[in-house]
Amino acid sequence: MSWRPKEALLKRIYDDASVKTVKEVVSFVNSADSAKSDRKLHAGLIVTGPDSSVVLSLFESIAESANLESRTILVTLSSGQSPNLKTALNYINHCATSRNLDSQSGVIFDEAKGGRRLNYDLQILSDYVQSHSIDKVLLSFQDSEAFEGKVLTELIHVLSSWKGRIPFVLLFGIATSVELFQEKLSTDTIRCLDGSAFDVQQVGARDVIKAFQSEQPNLWVGPGLSRTILQRQKDYIQSHSTLINSLKYAYMTHFFANPLSIFLSTTQSIASSQKEHYEAVRNLPSFRRYAQTLIERKEYESLRTLLDDNESLGDVVVQEIKNGKQALQAILRATDVLFRLQSSSTLKTQTPWTEMYIRAMRAELAGSVAFKEIMASIKKLPSDNMKDMLNHLAGMSVPFGLIDFMKELDQLTHGSEEPKVPLRSAYDVHHETLRTTVVAQKVSLSKNTSTLSTQDSAYTKIVDRIYSILCSYFETTLINPQDLFLNEGLIFDSKSPHREVFTPKPRFAVERALSSPHDYLGCDCCGGSEDGLSATQPATAILYQLYLESGAMINTADLWSAFWTIVGGDGIEDEEAGQQRAL
Structure with a gap:
């Protein structure tokens, strides 16, 4: 019972769901042309949904693929790392040119120019891009909606002004929608972006x-x-x-x-x-x-x-x-x-x-309303929809034959007088008409079934056979899992296993023992009195059950009288002596 195969399977599901989006985004990044004369920034708007872990893995996959295909610098920005414009620019320079960073001072030495610049000056990044022949500087905003609108707007304007010298490409991770994200930005800021939207396929529970x-x-x-x-x-x-x-x-x-x-x-x-x-x-x-x-x-x-x-x-x-x-x-x-x-x-x-x-x-x-509605709707399907349904079931490898039904449907539809008109069974509402009758100023409605054609009658018989086979299949398969031998080991259904295993339940155990003593004593004398009181039961069990049957106020004399009625003798001996022995 190793967990690793399950974990690998689940990881593969999420990777397969995002592989298409990763390819599209990487293609968008690689095709971004930095030689355009306008100052618009290429921006990819990736609608990822509210799952933050999906965003992280998605951007990691994009970064790996982009680095394989070109010389690309990836800088990941979060709202916590960018409280203001200067800090954001400083962080971009730090991540992109970390080899030349002098962390002990507030300035960075620029080897190419032989001078010293402020750490938030993008000229540092521009010189680094030229000296290292960088093709793209990819800025990813994983939690873009958490950024302050003012900071994000100022940052986009500054990056746009460097568009001709630094090949910026922006990626925004959006949890809600593109429309809501645009509301954070001003009209002038939106004009600075040349955006393309990408939707990530959601993997549900x-x-x-x-x-x-x-x-x-x-x-x-x-x-x-x-x-x-x-x-x-x-x-x-x-x-x-x-x-x-x-x-x-x-x-x-x-x-x-x-x-x-x-x-x-x-x-x-x-x-x-x-x-x-x-x-x-x-x-x-x-x-x-x-x-x-x-x-x-x-x-x-x-x-x-x-x-x-x-x-x-x-x-x-x-x-x-x-x-x-x-x-x-x-x-x-x-x-x-x-x-x-x-x-x-x-x-x-x-x-x-x-x-x-x-x-x-x-x-x-099998007994739910949804099941009955689905099965009833099958009998009303026209012939074209029935063919589609059988084709889908054939691809699922169901344990009952469908090829014969498909052949019969093909022969029946090809032999129809109007091949383009689908056949309908007798259960279809198209064969039912309402008849209105007025008798003594009272209007009554009745349903009449129209006469079926030869093809429709034959199709109805096929539908009845398909319906019968499906009902038999579900009746045989949808059994109660709790009836299976060793279902306690096959099925795990504990909501709080730690509490259920390690938390003692003395009250429950004592109450159950007093209510059902035959389960614990294993004797024959109590086995037949599960639904009532018996003199063979222990005295404490009898008193407890009488206590449960009594009201809020308990009269001790009445309680003793009821108890003695159950455990009392057969009347041969003296009643007072019997009560003394009972006490």
């Missing part, structure tokens, strides 16, 4: 969780934890690194805190396991259900072997872990199929993929 769960996963994030992570991501607009760290925390917590995680690595599970691991498996709720299933099948010898032989239990655990992984992957695949069906439908309200995943892991997706 859906893409991260989907990738995390799709490529040979050993652990699935449960619905409760997934909803908590996604809700926090939505409320606080956190960076993708925070989301990844949350998943990493869940992943490593499960690995270190749950001893059952040793069975997830099937190559080492048997060799590394101890007898305590098998005892833990035998005490799992999922093992009890598995044992109950064996009893119902009357496989008593198999159950006895699992209870007594650790080696046999280990073989079953390895096989059931494999089956559980396949079942969870099938649930994830079914969620993708349903999401694809939704995108092919004409529904106005679209359910996010993450919401579908959470409902699927709670075994609530």
Whole structure:
């Protein structure tokens, strides 16, 4: 259960999302012509979104690519490093000509001219560019919206005045929009810029969780934890690194805190396991259900072997872990199929993929309103949309045949009298008409179904078969993950694992023991009285349950009377003597 493959996968997702933007920006930087006669500065406006970590990695990729293709100096400016114009110019000179910087004084010695200049004089940078044959001076403003408008305006004007001597190219990282960024600048400042806008493809939480769960996963994030992570991501607009760290925390917590995680690595599970691991498996709720299933099948010898032989239990655990992984992957695949069906439908309200995943892991997706609406919309699709849907499903490698349906649709549409007009099923609203009837000054409306053509009738039969296959597929696949054997090791759904593991809960433990003593005593006398009070239960348990049933004011005599009614004798002995013994 190594985290490194997951981390490499997530990094690749973010790199792939920004690679197109990086190429476009690098091409823009390299094509910037510094020999133009006007004083406009080439400016790239990169809309990165609110994720600051994406901005940092994006500008690093741009800097690496730009340096490979030309002699480019990169200077990164932040709002904290540029409180005023002089400090900003000083920082630019410092980063670009750091070899010639005399940090002990407020001036810089210029080797080319043999003089001393003020540290914020851009003539220093101009001489450095000429002596070192620099092609571009790339200034990146990663948090451009955090700059004060006055400082940014003055800086752009100064840089514009040096345009003919220093080949400046500006890159602005924008978290909101280009329009809002322009409001910070004056009209004269905007005229100094020759801007080009670039949009970075956003990687949402859906893409991260989907990738995390799709490529040979050993652990699935449960619905409760997934909803908590996604809700926090939505409320606080956190960076993708925070989301990844949350998943990493869940992943490593499960690995270190749950001893059952040793069975997830099937190559080492048997060799590394101890007898305590098998005892833990035998005490799992999922093992009890598995044992109950064996009893119902009357496989008593198999159950006895699992209870007594650790080696046999280990073989079953390895096989059931494999089956559980396949079942969870099938649930994830079914969620993708349903999401694809939704995108092919004409529904106005679209359910996010993450919401579908959470409902699927709670075994609530098949019975949800969204599921019913999506399945109902499939029966109303015209033939052209149905073809597109089948093509999309064919590319997803679904475990049911679609080629025959596609061939039948092609034959049916080619044989239609009007090939350009799509076929419609009997469930389409185009085949329904409203009929108005007036009887005794009362208006009544009724729906009538028009007669279907031969092609539409044949298309309706195809739609019914497709609908039936999809319903059967979802019914078989969308099972309850909690019913899987060893789901406690496959699914991690703890929102606060540290508190749940290390925080003692004496009140809860005592109250549960008093409410359900049969769970702790393991005796036969209390087993049949789970739903009521019994004289065989411990006296403290009876008193506690009577206390729960009483009101705010408790009469001691009434409490004793009720208690004696439950634990009292059969009336043969003297009542007073019996009460004394009870006390």
